[in-house]
Amino acid sequence: MRVVQIIDSLEIGGAERMAVNYANALSEKIEFSGIISTRKEGPLLNQIDRNVAYLFLNKKNKIDIKAVFRLRKYIRQNKVDFIHAHSSSFFIAVLVKLTFPKIKIIWHDHYGSRAKESKKENRVLIFMSLFFYSIFVVNLQLKEWSEKNMLCKRILFIPNFTLDRNELQRTTILKGTEGKRIVFLANLKKPKNHISILKAFLNLKLHELDWSLHLIGKDYFDSYSDELKKIMKSNSLEEYIHIYGERSDVKNILSQVSIGILASTEEGFPVTLLEYGLAELAVVCTNVGYCSSLIEEGMTGLLFNPYSENEIESQLMRLVDDNNLRKKLGINFKQSVLENYSEEMVIKKLILAYKE
Template identity: 35%
Template sequence: MRVLQLIDSLEIGGAERMAVNYANALHQRIAVSALCVTRNEGDLKELIDPEVPYLYLKRKRRLDISALLWLKRFITEHQIEIIQAHGSSYFIGVMVKLVTPGLKLIWHDHYGKSEFLTERKTVVLKRFSRFFDAVFAVNEKLTLWSKERLKVKKTFYIKNFIAEALPFDADFKISGAKGKRVVCVANLRPQKNHHLLLDAFKLVLEQDSAYTLHLFGSVPDSLNAKSLVERIEAEPFSKSVFYHGTYLKMSAILPHFDIGVLSSDSEGLPLALLEYGQAGIPVIATDVGQCRAVLGDFGRLVPAKNKEALVEAVLSIDFKSSKIKTCAEKFKEKVKQHYGEEAVLNELLQVLNRFK
């Protein structure tokens, strides 16, 4: 089998990280596993296995003929049979399929606003979906949506998976009292609702000033992200909130923290949740997207946009309780068994074999 992962960017994000994860993991299991980024390289390039065939198209326009021909040559050179096009890269995926006889195209839908699918813009997507041989979706809502709205019968729920944890970085230094270091790994986008998290954390500090909040993630070029960074710097509690920016090797440092949180208004299947589980720390997440199915009874689910529930969940975690430790350990095992590389890749390969 010869598969190409197609993605528009290698900036840090869920879809981008999964494209790299798939390229690296499949490299050990199939004849050819390649990766092509169409528009912008980014930090995630550092994580690509050097043995994975890689192409950067430097695509400047939506319909860039030179980039299209370059991609076609790459596909021919490596005898690619299947393209797994992540997110918005489906456009050039369809274009190259039309000029490459026999090429199969699978669209991988990572849409993060699965709670707001009625607001999703679909005019172009619906026109292009007739050329999809299948759709992979990261949660069950998106799977049903593709079947009903795009009329793609071969739509599969394919879980996100997490790569093997890196060795623990004992030298990484963080501030805060042990047992009260809260971490959130999420890019500063509106649907992640960091403002709600800050509102809740402010109330937490009123009851226990020893807590610290540590934020990791990129800052998109948006007013929301800029206002969030400005707020962190301006608030009276700024000495208790630490924005660390982007960090590629989160699995090496997450065990330093005590509680992992997600305050999102909407999600697909968040990799951060899997990373918290892999690190073995207690988890609090809003009940959106696939979070309930992933977390189950091994963490705390709270309603979206409810800061009081988030405050109560943080303050209720008692590290003297054996239940907290047991739940974290059970969630860690669940992540390994059901969302680890081996488990998900076995499911994926069974599906891909249908398109050979």
Template identity: 30%
Template sequence: MPEPLAVLHITDTMQAGGLERVAVNLVNLLPPDRCRALLCSTRRDGPLLEGLAPHVMRLTLWRRHRFDVQAINKLVNFIREQNIQILHAHGPSLFIAVVAAIFAPFPAVIWHVHSGRLAIGGRSTWPYRLVARRIKGVFAVNQDLADWACQKLHLPSSKVWYVPNFLSEDHERKPEKNINLPGRDGGRIVCLANLRPLKDHPTLLQAMDLVIRQASYAHLLLIGSTSNTAYLENLQRLISKYQLGKHVSFLGHRDDVMSILNSCDIGVLNSSSEGFPLTLLEYGRAGLPTVATRVGQCPEVLDDGRAGILVQPRSPTQLAEALVELLRSPDRREYFGKQLNCHVHEKFNQHHVLERFCLCYESILGGQKDTIPSSLEPSP
């Protein structure tokens, strides 16, 4: 039996973001008989380390800037010691991965691109074009990003694959009972998203101003990191402006997310851009009826409106109408909650996606690029 491939997943931090959660899910769940998965955080650690499986070997570089020589040396030495064959770089950690791969044993670099902003022109592409020739493959979390990698980085389609995020069965657990939350049954709306501009909480607050005029019992719970002080202060000003103090609660980062979701009535994600939001998979796991913006892969997760309500981004009126519709109809909430739960379990289960990752790793190292699947979309 061949030795498992040594694959080092690299992220900048272990903060509670979607990119980082995908990396942790992968190193925890890749089959050990085929992949020896390791994890490196280049800048700092964070709360996601608590969810790391005991068998996963890890490294922290504590780098101070992009090309910190001491951090790069530390990474290169670790690659040599562990005989790493593949560097699976998530997001901006691509650049340090490419530099480290210049040195023996010359591991292959695969880039996992998560940021939907790249596909809509939110960032300059020249740094990525500069290193594109050293990338052996690209995993894109939505089709727009896969197309962007081909068109803007001039990568052949044989090196670029759309691979959706998946629902990790590893975190299935029974929620706590009788959890104490603001609001009342039938009126709790939850938004699971770190407080940063791309999640567009200001539009959500505008929508809540409209919602409570028709459903005064509605209460919005915001779960996610509040480390962006300027953004948080702006949201607090808007809450004061719209007199929403009794209708909005900040819960911050929580370790009991599933318990909270199971005690809420509606899930909402109002992003202005997205890659493939894990939040919607979490809503589906909890059977929450969901409203989301038509960005990134949100339509796919909500089955193009058959498993949830899709609205246009930056439209407080549409968002409010959708939320009020669900608040007023327990039957609609039950229907959409069941539809989303079934859809995410059937289409975004971990087994199919993990198998495709292994196949791609093996094909890239074997030089058999014609055997790599052209699509990593799970079969329905």
């Protein structure tokens, strides 16, 4: 079997990390594994294994004929059987199929918000699904949406996974007191809902208890980012809430914290939660998307309604107040991730899905 992953960029994001994870893991299991970035490179380039065949298309426009034929050449030269197209990269995959009909396209939907969208908002995608061989989705709401709206009817749920491999990078040293650090690993944008967590941190006066909050993820320096910084500055929290931007040494960062938070108002299947689990963190998490399937309330983590300030504050304070609870949840969650979302288990399911 010969498979290439296609993704629009190699910046740090959930779909991007999964494309790299699939390419790396498959390289040890199948005859040929490749990965192509269509528009932009980024920090994840350094995480692609040497035995994965990489290509950067440098696509300039939505319809870039030169990029289409560079991709076609790569597929023919490497005798690729399947294009595994993640998120919006389905468009160039279909353009290639029009010039090379025998190639099979797997489209992988990571976008949790799509479950609330209309057919009209997705009319191009729905039309192009005529050319898909299969659709993979990251949660059951997306599966239901695709079954209802898409023209391709071979639809499968494939859970995410994260690679528990050693990272040599140890570049980020977090500020704050050891044992009292909270991490929020998500790009600074909607619907990640950072503001609710900043407000909870402030209302609970966690800084007075010497706790600190660490925001790891791309800063777009836009109105969303400005509002976060305004809250920090107006409440003199800069010493306790820290924004680091994009970082690639995630495993190293998570080894320095005690609590992991995710607060999205919309979510697919967050790889971040799996990373928290492998790091044995106590997790307090939104209940949207696949999160409530990943987290068992009170056993592997604590859940909250992202629109409820009271729930967020109550659940966060439970973890801050109880070191034994933090330890128990961290141990249980790591065990759950290893048992249910291991690389070996998911890749076996993925290969079977390619063959269906």
